[in-house]
Amino acid sequence: MSEIPFLDLHAAYAELQPELDAAYRRVMDSGWYILGQEMEAFETEFAAACGAEHCLGVGNGLEALHLILRAAGIGAGDEVIVPANTYIATWLAVSYTGATPVPVEPNPLTFNLDPNRVDAALSPRTRAILPVHLYGLPAEMDALTQIAAQHHLLLVDDAAQAQGAAYKNRPVGGLAHATGWSFYPGKNLGAYGDAGAVTTNDPALAEKIRLLRNYGSAQKYHNQVKGFNSRLDPLQAAFLRVKLPHLPAWNARRAALADLYLRHLGEMPGILLPSVPEGMQHAWHLFVIRHPRRDALQQHLRQQGIQTLIHYPIPPHLQPAYAEMGLRPGSFPISEQIHAQALSLPMGPHLSPAQVEQVIAALLSFPA
Numbered sequence: 001m002s003e004i005p006f007l008d009l010h011a012a013y014a015e016l017q018p019e020l021d022a023a024y025r026r027v028m029d030s031g032w033y034i035l036g037q038e039m040e041a042f043e044t045e046f047a048a049a050c051g052a053e054h055c056l057g058v059g060n061g062l063e064a065l066h067l068i069l070r071a072a073g074i075g076a077g078d079e080v081i082v083p084a085n086t087y088i089a090t091w092l093a094v095s096y097t098g099a100t101p102v103p104v105e106p107n108p109l110t111f112n113l114d115p116n117r118v119d120a121a122l123s124p125r126t127r128a129i130l131p132v133h134l135y136g137l138p139a140e141m142d143a144l145t146q147i148a149a150q151h152h153l154l155l156v157d158d159a160a161q162a163q164g165a166a167y168k169n170r171p172v173g174g175l176a177h178a179t180g181w182s183f184y185p186g187k188n189l190g191a192y193g194d195a196g197a198v199t200t201n202d203p204a205l206a207e208k209i210r211l212l213r214n215y216g217s218a219q220k221y222h223n224q225v226k227g228f229n230s231r232l233d234p235l236q237a238a239f240l241r242v243k244l245p246h247l248p249a250w251n252a253r254r255a256a257l258a259d260l261y262l263r264h265l266g267e268m269p270g271i272l273l274p275s276v277p278e279g280m281q282h283a284w285h286l287f288v289i290r291h292p293r294r295d296a297l298q299q300h301l302r303q304q305g306i307q308t309l310i311h312y313p314i315p316p317h318l319q320p321a322y323a324e325m326g327l328r329p330g331s332f333p334i335s336e337q338i339h340a341q342a343l344s345l346p347m348g349p350h351l352s353p354a355q356v357e358q359v360i361a362a363l364l365s366f367p368a
Contacts, residue, residue: 160187
């Protein structure tokens, strides 16, 4: 029985090798390695794919979120609503501005920020809501948009895992005031190193981010504001331009594999499968199940040569990095249960149906 990797990154290069190699040579031959036409071309193409007016290439997904918040004027003394269950980068983006992340529990079926719990977390200092499209499933954007409008709040969505996802036939990337993207190599649209972007329909916000990402400068050696160095590398932009047209087909492959999992695992004792509400187009960046014996199940799969990962073992409020918040186990029981039970199964556009069937067989052989 062959081993099954969690994600085969090399297979993507093998499929697109001639195009990727040509992109590499194009950039290297250009002699232009910071900002420039290659990055601008990707910005135009990715904005169109997201249904957004503007795209700003930046260094990574964390910096995308940070620069959005910074450009919106959020800082010390402000509060930002964040999911209690997410990767810590979402919280860090808030902390980088000097503001305070205020965690809110998720809907236990979708893993996404629960709009019904947001009102109780609002205060006079709340300036923004920052939902995450966790694992590739869009958050409840209509409800969150309504709350943001009612309370005059900025709505920023973290789409690090949601390239190609859609909410009620609208692509993620143009649903909020601004969207932060990561193109970390393992993403549905992944670079070959760190990379990120912001999409927005707000021209004033876009211009501020354009300044902030480049030392606060629109003209070399003329610095209008105290900025940062966070620029999408032209070489990574060229690679992303090659991959972008393939994203719909690659996501369709992911969806077919997810359907295979969903059709065959429903009878497995103890398992909780992903739930996709009507109107949501899941990007299936991750296929995450929950099981009360998660660690034993992971070990069972490991023994059969199947690699799995845990996204994520420790919620942000229990990380030492946020010890100053004084939050203890039990502070966010829904999130803590998710983090204790979640297990990410192999998923990717280069995983075969036969491999997924092997994973399914191994899962169904787990002792009840």
